[in-house]
Amino acid sequence: MVTCAAPRPPEPMLSVLNTLTERLRVALEKAFPEAAAAEARASDATLDPQLAPASKPEFGDFQANGALALARPLRQQPRAVATAIVEQLAADPAFTALCLPPQIAGPGFINLTLRPEALVAEVASRLADSRLGVPLVGASAAGSVAPSPPAEPVIVDFSSPNIAKEMHVGHLRSTIIGDCLAGVLAFRGHAVLRLNHVGDWGTQFGMLITHLKQVAPEALTTADAVDLGDLVAFYRQAKQRFDEDEAFQTTAREEVVKLQAGDPVSRRAWQLLCDQSRREFQLIYDRLGIELQERGESFYNPYLPAVVADLEATGLLVTDEGARCVFLEGVSGKEGKPLPVIVQKSDGGFNYATTDLAAIRYRFAAAPAGDGARRVIYVTDAGQASHFAGVFQVARRAGWIPDDGRLEHVPFGLVQGEDGKKLKTRAGDTVRLKDLLDEAVDRADADLRRRLAEEGRHEDEAFIRHVATTVGLAAVKYADLSQNRTTNYQFSFDRMLALQGNTAPYLLYAVVRIAGIARKGAEVAGADALGSDPGDYGGDAALVFSESQEWALVRHLLGFDAVIAEVEEELLPNRLCTYLFELSQVFNRFYDQVPVLKAPPQARASRLALCRLTADTLKLGLGLLGIPTLERM
RNA sequence: GGGGCUGUAGCUCAGCCGGAUAGAGCGACGGUUUCCUAAACCGUAGGUCGUGGGUUCGAGUCCCGCCAGCCCCGCCA
Numbered sequence: 001m002v003t004c005a006a007p008r009p010p011e012p013m014l015s016v017l018n019t020l021t022e023r024l025r026v027a028l029e030k031a032f033p034e035a036a037a038a039e040a041r042a043s044d045a046t047l048d049p050q051l052a053p054a055s056k057p058e059f060g061d062f063q064a065n066g067a068l069a070l071a072r073p074l075r076q077q078p079r080a081v082a083t084a085i086v087e088q089l090a091a092d093p094a095f096t097a098l099c100l101p102p103q104i105a106g107p108g109f110i111n112l113t114l115r116p117e118a119l120v121a122e123v124a125s126r127l128a129d130s131r132l133g134v135p136l137v138g139a140s141a142a143g144s145v146a147p148s149p150p151a152e153p154v155i156v157d158f159s160s161p162n163i164a165k166e167m168h169v170g171h172l173r174s175t176i177i178g179d180c181l182a183g184v185l186a187f188r189g190h191a192v193l194r195l196n197h198v199g200d201w202g203t204q205f206g207m208l209i210t211h212l213k214q215v216a217p218e219a220l221t222t223a224d225a226v227d228l229g230d231l232v233a234f235y236r237q238a239k240q241r242f243d244e245d246e247a248f249q250t251t252a253r254e255e256v257v258k259l260q261a262g263d264p265v266s267r268r269a270w271q272l273l274c275d276q277s278r279r280e281f282q283l284i285y286d287r288l289g290i291e292l293q294e295r296g297e298s299f300y301n302p303y304l305p306a307v308v309a310d311l312e313a314t315g316l317l318v319t320d321e322g323a324r325c326v327f328l329e330g331v332s333g334k335e336g337k338p339l340p341v342i343v344q345k346s347d348g349g350f351n352y353a354t355t356d357l358a359a360i361r362y363r364f365a366a367a368p369a370g371d372g373a374r375r376v377i378y379v380t381d382a383g384q385a386s387h388f389a390g391v392f393q394v395a396r397r398a399g400w401i402p403d404d405g406r407l408e409h410v411p412f413g414l415v416q417g418e419d420g421k422k423l424k425t426r427a428g429d430t431v432r433l434k435d436l437l438d439e440a441v442d443r444a445d446a447d448l449r450r451r452l453a454e455e456g457r458h459e460d461e462a463f464i465r466h467v468a469t470t471v472g473l474a475a476v477k478y479a480d481l482s483q484n485r486t487t488n489y490q491f492s493f494d495r496m497l498a499l500q501g502n503t504a505p506y507l508l509y510a511v512v513r514i515a516g517i518a519r520k521g522a523e524v525a526g527a528d529a530l531g532s533d534p535g536d537y538g539g540d541a542a543l544v545f546s547e548s549q550e551w552a553l554v555r556h557l558l559g560f561d562a563v564i565a566e567v568e569e570e571l572l573p574n575r576l577c578t579y580l581f582e583l584s585q586v587f588n589r590f591y592d593q594v595p596v597l598k599a600p601p602q603a604r605a606s607r608l609a610l611c612r613l614t615a616d617t618l619k620l621g622l623g624l625l626g627i628p629t630l631e632r633m
Numbered sequence: 634g635g636g637g638c639u640g641u642a643g644c645u646c647a648g649c650c651g652g653a654u655a656g657a658g659c660g661a662c663g664g665u666u667u668c669c670u671a672a673a674c675c676g677u678a679g680g681u682c683g684u685g686g687g688u689u690c691g692a693g694u695c696c697c698g699c700c701a702g703c704c705c706c707g708c709c710a
Contacts, residue, residue, distance in 0.1 A: 056653080065651095068690070160710095202709080203710090331636075332635070340708090356710095382704070383638095383705060384705085384710085386636065411637095487639065582657090585657095592675085633670090
């Protein structure tokens with residue numbers, strides 16, 4: 001296979017877009033054969049039609065900007081170039097079947113508008129497709145049956161809390177963003193391995209075990225002798241002693257060596273600590289509905305010597321001040337000396353870079369001694385960017401990454417308080433994730449009860465708790481995901497729980513409104529004795545749209561497949577959030593201005609079909625964000 | 634000292650391979666409810682895209698300099 005092109009960024013209505021790009025390409029070659037020949041020789045891309053979504057609705061569905069770029073090399077007026085292209089398109093049946101006659105606008109843009117019947121056909125096909133037009137990777141276009149999942153998995157490494165510590169705000173973004181990305185990739189048909197690279201190995205265990213042996217030895221031999229809160233306090237004390245007391249430091253280092261060498265007493269203590277933390281983590285994951293597989297740093301312990309041996313064999317390893325390092329290319333530190341990645345400390349111990357290298361090596365290596373992955377994604381804070389850049393470079397130079405392998409750090413910014421500083425409690429401590437989720441749910445609960453009282457509604461306790469929990473957790477997740485992850489994120493309960501704007505409650509309410517129509521629709525259908533299954537509205541009936549708000553909704557709905565493909569490629573969940581928010585807005589306008597149940601029968605069936613597709617799209621999209629929806633709220 | 638990220642409306646933020654008059658939400662101001670949940674919808678005001686150069690038919694977007702904030706920089710993760 002010969003492909004030199006980078007993966008093309010996705011655009012609305014992928015299949016239609018691909019067809020149009022192809023027709024435009026053909027039109028360009030026919031209109032300017034000499035340019036096409038020149039391009040083939042120079043292998044540049046002057047004949048790229050530059051097809052993009054229209055920047056404004058009045059420009060139609062798509063715009064082709066390629067004529068502008070072509071004008072100069074051809075020494076022609078841009079509009080003349082555009083005219084020549086349009087003439088070719090007009091003679092192309094495959095094009096005219098899809099689009100109305102193109103318009104040339106401005107300096108030489110070609111505006112394309114899809115034929116209404118093409119849009120209707122797309123809507124009909126999505127109504128019949130549980131995947132809503134999103135193709136499975138590896139599936140051939142024409143009616144392939146249940147393609148086997150690719151053998152080469154995508155690994156998403158996220159969450160990664162530390163044993164003997166509680167999960168705090170710092171783990172929020174990795175957990176939520178990682179879960180979403182894993183979800184999108186899995187939906188596209190990738191075999192996704194969700195790995196929790198927990199910090200269960202290394203110096204901190206030496207510290208903690210040494211300290212516990214002295215102050216609370218029962219914690220090392222008896223399950224649950226101390227609770228996690230105590231462990232956190234012990235950890236803090238151990239850390240302090242480690243920083244202040246040289247003798248303690250030495251003992252702690254020796255303890256790490258014993259642990260890593262497999263000393264039974266140390267292993268037993270370590271195991272107990274891990275089990276206890278693990279149960280606490282699981283409470284959070286269950287609550288957030290997040291599944292992931294634990295594979296901590298300790299997993300790679302047996303593979304560490306091989307990392308060093310490999311680097312030795314490839315001649316990358318250099319001993320410097322007693323430490324074994326790989327010096328980085330293109331990254332210089334003080335006095336122009338290259339920066340090292342230390343893979344073995346002067347005392348013979350391994351550190352986190354070694355573990356990260358072992359993980360990369362294992363993940364790309366073929367089964368059974370590896371995962372055989374072709375794409376590995378790390379969701380960690382942006383502060384680790386240079387660490388990963390260094391480690392990735394070493395892995396690449398060591399030859400552990402296959403040619404088609406993708407190794408990506410997905411960085412995200414800090415969680416800040418409303419004062420713009422790092423989020424802390426009033427006492428100045430790190431905010432526990434549990435407390436943060438509790439507060440979100442409590443606030444949603446209080447708000448719901450106030451609203452019910454105002455409206456004189458009566459709901460039972462189970463309903464209130466369910467809605468408050470769903471809304472509260474959805475708000476936390478959505479607020480995080482809806483922001484471009486690369487920037488710092490200002491955490492605000494008031495903003496994320498707001499009922500209007502780009503928030504979870506607004507989106508959930510749109511779903512609820514549609515659910516309301518569906519319920520009423522079922523009643524109306526029953527009363528009118530329409531004879532059709534109310535759950536099947538829109539099925540075979542001809543779809544007819546007349547109102548501008550209907551067409552706006554149709555056009556927006558059809559962009560779903562492209563957004564999913566875009567998130568898969570760019571790993572930016574906020575693109576999906578923006579799409580879903582805009583879809584909700586478009587739907588609310590439609591809901592406001594176009595009657596559904598009171599419309600005449602044929603219009604009603606078509607509008608019910610649009611409602612169903614909207615609900616399905618919102619539910620699927622929110623589901624990929626890790627957010628369950630409600631029928632009533 | 635070196636490197637990275639960020640800087641867009643009063644506030645919080647979008648802005649895709651460089652495309653047409655830079656967008657949204659909140660807040661402010663003004664409207665809309667005999668009708669499917671008004672947790673909604675419509676409208677108005679609000680911008681030197683940090684700054685100075687450069688490339689281009691075209692720059693918030695690409696390149697260089699500068700300013701400001703945050704983060705990282707040898708045996709912690």
